[in-house]
Amino acid sequence: MKRVTLLLLLIGLLTGLLPVLGAVSVLRQGQLILMTTRENRDAAVYDKIMYNVREMLYAEAGNLETMSSNAQYYLGQICKDGSWSDLMYTGDVATTHLDRLKTMALAYTDNKSSMYGDAALHVAIVDALAYWYIQEPDHSNWFYDQIAYPQRIGEILILLRNSKERVPAVLESKTISRMEQVGGAPDQRGSPGTGANKMNIAMHWIYRACLTGDKAVLDKGVQQAFHPLALTVGEGLQPDYSYLQHGQQVYIGGYGWDIVNVATRVALYVADTPYGQGDDNFDNLSLFLRQTYLRVIRGQYFMFNAFGRGISRPNGDNQSGFVTLLKRMKVIDKANSIIYDEAMARLNNSQPASYGVPSAHTHFYRADYTLHSKPSYTFELRTVSTRTLRNENGNGENIKGYFLADGATSIAVKGTEYHAIFPTWDWSMIPGTSTRRGTMITPQQWGTTGTTTFVGGVSDTLHGISVYDQDSNDTRAKKAWFFFEEEIVCLGAGIHTTSGTEEVVTTLNQSLLQGDVITSEKKLIRRYSGNNISLTYVDDLDWILHGDIGYVLPDGGRGGLTTKAQTGTWSSINKEGSEDSVTNDVFGLWLNHGVSPSNARYAYIVVPGIRGEAQMKSYAAKGNIEILKNETTIQAVKHKESGVYGFVFHDAATRFTNDTISIAVSDPCLVMIQSLPSGKLKLNIADPTKTLSQLTVKVLWPGLAGIKETTLRLPTTAESAGKSIVTILN
Template sequence: MPFPHNHPGVSAILLAMVVALQINTSVHGDLATDLATLNHRLTEAAVGTSPPRNAARLVRALSAEGAWPDIDYSDQERTAWAPARHVQQLLALAQTWHFTKDPASLQAALRALDYWCNNTPVCPNWWYNDIGVPLSLYKALLVLDDRTPSQLKQQAVELLKRANPDSPSMTGQNLVWVAEATLGRGCLEQDPELVRRTIERVAQEIHISTQEGIQPDYSFHQHGAQLYSGGYGRGFSLDTPRFAALARGTAFAFSPEKLQLLSDFLLNGQQWMIRGNTFDYSACGREITRPGAGSASPLAEACQHLILAGAPRIDELQTFQARLKQPEATRKLIGHKHFWRSDYTTFHQPEFMASLRMTSNRLLQTELVNSENPIGAFLSDGLTFFYATGDEYRGIFPVWDWRALPGTTEQRLPDPPRVRNGERGENAFAGGVSNGQIGASAMDFTRGSLTARKAWFFFPNTLLCLGTGITDTQAVPVATAIEQSLLQGPVDITTPTESTQAAAGQEITVQGPCTIRHGGLEYSFPSTHPVLLSTRTQAGSWHRINPSRSKAQVELPVFSLTWDHGNQPTGAQYQYLVRGGDPATKGRMPTVLSNTPECQAAWCHESKSFAAAFYSPGNCTIPGIGRLTVDHPCLLLIESSQDEFRIHAAEPTNRPASLTITIQGDTSTHIVLQLPDGPRAGATITATP
């Protein structure tokens, strides 16, 4: 039953609406003016900065009906859908007309638009129908402006309605994409209410979430609890700042709180996953199987958009932007960060960056979607990348041995296993502890019949890697892959008795102890266990890892290091260090205090720090401090300074816990820490006894 007009509830609502309207118009002026401003900015962005180079060829090749003969309009490919090229080329013709005012380009663009509106191929992958095509189509319509006949324009606008930001299935970056197309539709239809609702919908998606989107640790999840900061999250960090810049100074502008969160997402999250112009591949999800994946350069524009929008932390945004534009000339990011919501760690030093991706029963492993990433089952199993410049793995993935991903301990079967969607790690223990500069991560790993306990200690200019309890009940070979990167220059080998150099095309066994130098990094093996070194050329194709891509053979020289554990190992171990190659930055190597299935621990002489992974209650002796005992599984980092020390602790199963730490030295210290629950479960807490 409708309310009568004099109902007090209606009066209150009407009053609120009037007040809101007064606020908007008094601060931002006329909505029509704001809509015109937004339309102008969106059109400028759609036009680009220069005309496309292939326009003349596109005009000549277009048929009288408005189709291109080289496009298969019946294509049913889900990933690289051929008909999508039609709307992309339509946009190129519209852009050419804008710059040149060439009548042939305009007529060709209108013929191509007419063909699409009257034929409208449908892709079996919803993304092209609801996102990919509308994103190109709205831009072409804005650029053509009033040159499009009204009936044809209305047909095209109807197609844009496939992009629906109100759909409950739209979240994260998918929501932002459909909102962009809807924003374009709002400008085309001169509908300020649609524009307002659309921008508000995007703003609502800019929030901290334990579902999809920006996580409490500033990593990014999409398609469930799955790390995607360098994939969907990269798109989100590009497009939401662009919305902020488009809407700045209008009634549609983002609130200061949303701008703060976008700055925090870029600076506390995204920039920690980048070296040079490369976004860490382990954060890219299935996009690692696409040529050109992992480009971080566009984030410089995202920084600029936030600066234009008046976001906070401008000085830091400018530094990040400069680092992306001139990586070698700008001060590098230094520090250590563990993303407890994503079982993911990054470590930045002057000479290199290291990244680590672990697996647990909390997170989905890298997915297989639209046939992309069929053999990437091991991408979450302790994958460890080392970047000096950022180019170490660029384009390597078609020739990779996907059974031997860097940092992983796996069965060496003839073929890598296929990805099974929905898989998670088998254990809860996977986490990290950090003081912002150094830290440690560890994982209790199980894959089928293979078990291992793996730890990584991030000390100044050094990453110490330990493995223990490596056991397989099946009679199959098991190995730990240490590196598999592009071969870049000489490979120097130093043992206690000689110094040699490995030539390209070799596969040799190097007896430990030894140090192997390559690409500005130094890999050290203190035990007598042999290491397999390869500099051979490896072959493959993009099609092998992404069936929509080229079948052409790719051959690349590859540098790889492997620790072989033999057939059906029981309680096997490994120990190696990776450091920057500059002698001036080297100090004493860390001392391994324990490498057992109960405790993996090390002491860093340079920082006077102790780090440990306790898989069960236990104890360990710390040099200069005393005997430490814990009553609960945990990760610890203890900094020692004269007679004082500082304790950092984390719960690696991401559950709340009470942790009691006892240190028996010259005096006895007893500390009880309450490890966090909720969104911060797994995060580091700090105490000073």
């Protein structure tokens, strides 16, 4: 029997039926057993990952006919030296060469393409790859050399490994070496080695590892690609599931998109390999998506505070393409596939912006950012403290965005309220801000810290309070927001400036004009149409309705309302933007505090999701909101229907008292109080300064027996300071 087995083995080796290299055979009790070597197993892993990469690239390439047609067009336009005459190979344009080359590689290697295996296309691909290598484009922005270029090169080479005719080995080898030389390392120092940047560099390490058969590079690439899914208090995914990049700067969109993109790509690349065992931190990615990322999109569009300097890019707010990433998440995170299906329906416009949106209120205490989302609307707020950074002006983008961190609020029902408005905005009147009208400040290139510490929020997951102690551009103010089910109460006190000749204004909104404007002026209803309205008010405006968003002015006040055509250019906010003029019809609404105000104040209530005049009248008649106090020491609001009270205590040892209640605190803080059906009292409390270890509260309240005093321990770690706590009083 052993002789027969040995003979079969010899025949197999001689005929090639058994591999000589990459396998070891042993005899055990007369049986032939093949033992695959480590090299052979590793090679199978590299091939499997490259197969998965190709399958994803084919699946996400879009319409096959369009891809093939584009490849044929690029073939017809390419020069003999492998360049395209319409490209200058400087700046961002150099990336276009690789994008065209990738399209050609897709068409050449996809057996469903009409250009599959086309000999002329292969020649052009080799020429274009050789031209790129010889040209050696270099960009002043490290991102291109370390992320944009090597990622594209890696994908192109992996596609061409599946081609009828291979790329010349010397050219492939030199191109891969270039990837290694200029592509950086995912664990390098500084911002390139953190968060989304780390993941993007790690991805082309994975490409290079598979192309060269380097297990050490693959091990490191996969480990580094998943590393940023761990929660951190540095740059990256935060304990409150916000996302910070370029220092402590909120970047839920933009770099947050990269986190989702790379993590889902790599997870599917390494599926069905030893690297595909799953990562313990993938739950963090799922929570970031469900609790944060998807909530900052209304319909198809980002809320404008969510995506950093991307606000200055044409169509930068459009998230319809995020459907592709959600399809990947459905494979990875099957337990939440219904949530992803609902989000995709909103993103592709097959369902309205309200579809599947949960009611939730979150103050992201690590980011100085607040998000209030309901099925009928979304409201977001951006502030800044000494612990966080203002919006950056990096690479000549977001040139006018300085005031975005000064209490900017975006209010969306349909999601289209601000789409592409930004080149035509008056950036000195960003919604929610209190600023000197007409005054512009250019942000520093990579962000500026805030100047105050009393900035934060408290939440019970459905309602909340946020505060911003503003001291910016010689304008000071105590700004507070009280978030309820139907409305957001916006208060300002102590508005003060000592310089400048400009009027100080608080902007309620500056959005695209969407239909008629209806007002109640001393109970007289008026309707205004068109883009040529300019109105001034002095304590005679009750409420305004525009674009399904209502605004109530409980204290009246001096203000203005306009509907007009506004013109600007993308180049005015982004140095790479078009210089062509853009015109939008814009709705503007503001309160005027005059020149050099001292201790001015404002109060307005935003009521999103109002469908028509009758509903607005009905809301105004209810009078649900009682402003208890709006001063520099205390700002307080009562919601009559829900019984929720909100208090902002700006000073230590402060007490609020009226005929029925009294509340005193030992230190500046935020307190939200609600009576429970059991007769108990629920208090949600937060320390905006993030410095307190304990807080004493004394409460006199209907239903409680006498004054109740409690001393509460507050979160103090870097991961938890500023987080809301809850206590129950009997």
